[in-house]
Amino acid sequence: MRGNPDARQGAIALHGFYFLYYGLQGVSIPFLPLWFASRGLDPAMIGVIVATSFLPKILSTPVVAHVADQTGRAHALIASALAASLVLFICYPFMHGAGWLLGITLLLNAVFPAVLPLMDRMAIASGRAQGNSYTVMRACGSLGFAVVTLAGGYLIKTFDADWVMWLSILLIIACLACVRLLPRAGRPGSGEELGRRASGETPGRPTSGEMPGQPGSGDMPGRPGRLPMLEVVCNWPLLMCIGAASLVQASNGFLYSYSTLYWTASGLSTAVISMLWVVGVISEVLFFFVAPKILARIGAQWLILASAVMTAIRWAGLSATTDPAQMAALQVLQCFTLAGNNAAIIWYITRHVPAACKTSAIALYALLSGGVFMFASIQLGGALYGSYAPAGFMTMAACAACAIPLVLYAEKQRLKPNT
CATH class of the missing domain: 1.20.1250.20 (MFS general substrate transporter like domains)
Known part of the structure; x- marks a missing residue:
């Protein structure tokens, strides 16, 4: 498996995807409220938007996860969620008024966070099949968050708050470009089970550090x-x-x-x-x-x-x-x-x-x-x-x-x- 060029390409793409995905959060989490302020929203309204933005994933995330577990079509679901997120980010600059901005934010947080469990699922399956570590991939995400936060802060300070949107759009496009390169180990019962066998594990048998399952x-x-x-x-x-x-x-x-x-x-x-x-x-x-x-x-x-x-x-x-x-x-x-x-x-x-x-x-x-x-x-x-x-x-x-x-x-x- 280590000598498989497709496996190596998939692993590299997955590391890069984590970097870009969390990089997008590195610009949106700290700086999107600043962009809202530049559109004339007061701090109280910004607080309402930020707080309520965490709610839509309560409905969307389990639905997308269910479809992924039932069909194994993680790539199509990731691409669809990213494409919808891209459209919504493009719509942001054309929206005026707190109601419209709240609506766009709620829709965005219904689709974009749904990508996370899909990529985590793909990462742990790929990690078993290809010898890659989920923790290293997740570390790439943390690095992406830090790098884009620093770059975003510099660009916003040097130019204006609209760079929140420009950076977000560019990062989503980059994520979409990576989707087709992601490993195909995300389908339940396929690559992951092969990875279990390759690593000497059997379904239901815990690895070191875990006690055997009991009734x-x-x-x-x-x-x-x-x-x-x-x-x-x-x-x-x-x-x-x-x-x-x-x-x-x-x-x-x-x-x-x-x-x-x-x-x-x-x-x-x-x-x-x-x-x-x-x-x-x-x-x-x-x-x-x-x-x-x-x-x-x-x-x-x-x-x-x-x-x-x-x-x-x-x-x-x-x-x-x-x-x-x-x-x-x-x-x-x-x-x-x-x-x-x-x-x-x-x-x-x-x-x-x-x-x-x-x-x-x-x-x-x-x-x-x-x-x-x-x-x-x-x-x-x-x-x-x-x-x-x-x-x-x-x-x-x-x-x-x-x-x-x-x-x-x-x-x-x-x-x-x-x-």
Whole structure:
């Protein structure tokens, strides 16, 4: 497989796709609100648009995942979602008024996030078949986010906020150009099962760092007659682990929405704030490279637990200080909040969920972490920000800590004999 030119080309394309896809988020997440402001929207309306933008994926992501699990047509679905996203970004400059901009944003967030579980599903299948590591591909995404954020900030500062749209359109076009080069290992039951055999695994047999599946454990038998998402939500250990990882990820809500306002009001310059973001991204990228060894040694569920603990410490610390040196040290813990947590839940899904349900399991994680829980996180953080800003970080610490009992319960259920 290593000598297969098509396999190598697919692996390179997948790494590049992660870079471009997360690069697009690197320009849209931090700078799209700035573009809204340039169109005359007030901060309150921008806050409404940003908060509600996390909701559409709750409906669209599981539907797309279901179609992918049932048909295996990941490439067609990715291309369709990207093409629709491109049309919507092109429509943005022609829209005037808060209502139209809100409508376009909701539609965009119904189609663009649906790509994520499809590419993650393709990555873990390709990783088994071709020897590539999902964590390395995901690290490329983090690098893309950082690079495009820096480039976007420079272009917007030098020229104007319209570069948010220009960069977004160019990156989507580049993503579309990569789709036809992506590996064909995403079809359930095809390339992935070959990869399992090539790596010495058999379906249902966990790898190192995971205990063998027992009756009532986290291993899913997979019943083709049932809906894939129903299979996922009916498996309690899996559901609890997905819920725990989603809480850790969603605890970023206050950081994404109000931290810059809080830190600026506390006297930090934009240069220092940028440095703090860079520290977090660097630690995240580095951790992705060592995550497989850690996972193989301790298991996914325990890395989710460690990520929850470290993330709670991170937010509690950031609520107590605005000293740049102390904040930089706390930002290093982003390696757990994002890299460790994300790598762990994908590892868990890879080893405990049958091929026909994997996309749905990843989609459930995406819609909880970036939809339901993230929306609640931002709303709660915003409500607290007006009265006492540091309380936003304190609440996020509590959000991450709530993941701890879920992991412990999941492990108890996974090891419980079926009586």
